[in-house]
Amino acid sequence: MPAAPDFPPAPDRVKVRRALLSVSDKTGLVDFARALADRGVELVSTGGTRKAIADAGLPVKDISELTGFPEMMDGRVKTLHPIVHGGLLGVRDAPEHKAAMEAHGIGAIDLVYVNLYPFEATAAAGGDYETCVENIDIGGPAMIRSAAKNHGYVAICTEPADMQEVVDGMAEDGATSLDLRKRLAARAYARTAAYDAAISQWFAGQLGEAAPARRAFAGELVQTMRYGENPHQAAAFYRFPNPRTGVATATQLQGKELSYNNINDTDAAFELIAEFDPGKGPACAIIKHANPCGVATGGSLREAYERALACDPTSAFGGIVALNTRLDAATAEKVLEIFTEVVIAPGADEDAVALFRKKKNVRLLVTEGLPDPTAPGEVFRSVSGGFLVQGRDAARLTPADLKVVTKRAPTEAEVRDMLFAFTIAKHVKSNAIVYAKDGQTLGVGAGQMNRKDSARIAALRAADFGLDLTGSACASEAFFPFPDGLLQAADAGCTAVIQPGGSIGDDKVIAAADERGLAMVFTGVRVFRH
Structure with a gap:
């Protein structure tokens, strides 16, 4: 590990x-260049950036005038030069550096x-x-990191x-403050870290590596929040x-600022409602604490909401409503009859x-689609000292x-009901039991320590x-290990059961179903959600 050199302390104000200037996105470039030129700052630039500044009638030097080397290798080599990085990394008040x-x-x-x-945009566009x-930048990150390291003198x-x-x-004296340069350096390293994370993840995808030896991901701050799940927890929302x-x-059209819990629950609601193709009709999901308390389809969006609400109007108070089609006035009027977050x-x-x-x-909130x-x-989840990653x-x-x-065997109507119920169970915290009929949830049992209790609570x-x-x-998101949970469902009145099987x-469970005259199907797919 290199020892820290005995440099003099950095000055507070450094005259620019x-x-x-070397940018890919030239938004605001000319205005910034003009503001600098008006303050007597010498401008140095590269390629298209230099041309844009020169075309605006501003004096600007090409980087080759400093380095003595032209751009080469299709522009891959232009700023990777000691004249550039020496000008960025040199500690001006250190005698050896100055010499x-x-x-x-x-x-x-x-x-x-x-x-x-x-x-990032190129990869996202396919x-x-x-x-x-x-589109992997090399010279740019190198300059950013050099300038950020020497933030004692460089902004x-x-x-x-x-x-x-x-x-x-710079307005007062044409100089930058040390505090500002430190803040800019921190942002700069975060930017290059996010850039490298995007590249490394893309490469892993290209190579088909589901679990690369090192994993990095980054997000852009959307908002800081008053608190997290509880008032004593700090929180923020980031976007990939x-x-x-x-x-x-x-896009939030109106209402108070979203809280941590609002965003978490809204995500759960929107992921659930996306299961329902709007081309096949309106659907509504009502979520409370990340669990559905009512989901339904309907001949109209208002009817879908009313049928979802009927499943548990008590829990729906203060809940999240997710819709799979455009919100219309008739539905809005009905939704606003009770308090909704x-x-x-x-x-x-x-x-x-x-x-x-x-x-x-x-x-x-409105979006461009589902x-x-x-x-x-x-899907990522933090654990103490690390994080878990799994496919959606x-x-x-x-x-x-x-x-x-x-x-x-189940009837066609029972098959439709079973598939509807199993789709909902996929979005209910385990252990999960869902009763449904005719495109409507009738009872949801969530997050219990045993499946029999979930079946009983859903019926209650x-x-x-x-x-x-x-x-x-009746849908169970994992297998029934014993007949008791299935019998609880049969006692409640269900006639068809869908479960993964595999216990x-x-x-014994099949024999119990036959004794009660139930139709039961195995999916071979478990949909745990913790």
């Missing part, structure tokens, strides 16, 4: 005399504005292998907002680069939005996937709200 700079004609660079080749590789900007902060900070759908892409939908009619404006505290429940992806649960069943294991909830379980389907007690 020379700036190096080396003078001996080799290295001029100090006080400000760097670099944003990187758009690798660029081919060669195009993605060509490093990677975003337009950084540049605006520097320009504003270039998300296509999901809660992270939602968040409503999320793929769009909203203006008259529906107008109704929500009368309830200022209700949060209304998540694809079959799309590959990954993209399981989706059809009637052809079901294996009838009882003497009585149905009874509490006057819902008849006679002829319903050493399957024969």
Whole structure:
């Protein structure tokens, strides 16, 4: 490990005399360059950035005028030069550094504005292998890291907002403060870390490595929050680069700022409702504490909401409502009859939005579309000292996937009910039991330590709200290890059961189902959710 050299302390204010600008995204570039030139700053630039500045009538030097070397190798080599990195890394008040700079004609660079080749956007857009590789920036991250390391003297900007902060900070005396340079350096290293994380994840995907030896991922801050799950916990919300759908892409049209729990529950609601193709009709899911308390389809969106609400109107109070089609005024009117924390939908009619404006505290979120429940992806979860990674649960069943294991085969209506119930069970915390009929949940038992209790609680909830379980389907997200849970469901009135199967007690469970005249199918797929 290198020993820390005995450098003099960095000055608070450093006059900006020379700036190096080299950007891929030229948003605001000319305005920033003009602001610097007006303060007497010498501008040095590369390629298209230099041309854009020169075309605006501003004096600017090409980087080759400093290095004595032209750009070469298709622009891959232009700033990787001792004149550039010496100007960035030189500690101006250190005698040895100062002597080396003078001996080799290295001029100090006080400000760097670099944003990187758009690798993340290129990969997200499905660029081919060669195009993605060509969009891996090398010189940019090298300059960013050099400037950030020498933040005692150099201000490093990677975003337009950084540049605006520097320009504003220079207003009085043309200098930057040490505090600002430290903050910029921290942001700069976070940017290069996120960039490298995106590249490493892309390479792992290209190579088919499900578990690379090192794993990195990064996000961009969306908002800091008042607190997390509880008031004594700090929290923030981050967005992955270039998300296509999901809660992270939602636009909040109105309402209070989203809390940690709001976002967590809304994500659960939106992932569930995405299981229902809007082309096959409206559907609604009502979520409380990340568990569905009611899900239903309907002839209209309002009817779907009313049927979902009927499953558990008590728990729906203060819940999250997710819709699979545009929110209309008729549905909005009904939703607003009880207190709801968040409503999320793929769009909203203006008259529906107008109704929500009368309830200022209700949060209304809209997105460009629904998540694809079959799309590959990954789920992360922190544990003490590390994190777990797994693929998204993209399981989706059809009637052809079901294996009838009882003497009585299910009717077509029972098959529809079983598939509907199993789809919901996939989004219920384990152990999970769901009763459903005619596209409506009738009872949900979630998060119990044994499956019999989940079946009993789901039936009690149905009874509490006057819902008849006679002829319903029962879904269990994992196998019944013993007949007791299945018999609990049969006693409640269900006539068809869907479960993964695979228990050493399957024969006893099947025999119990036959004795009660139930139809039962095995999926061969378990959908635990913890």
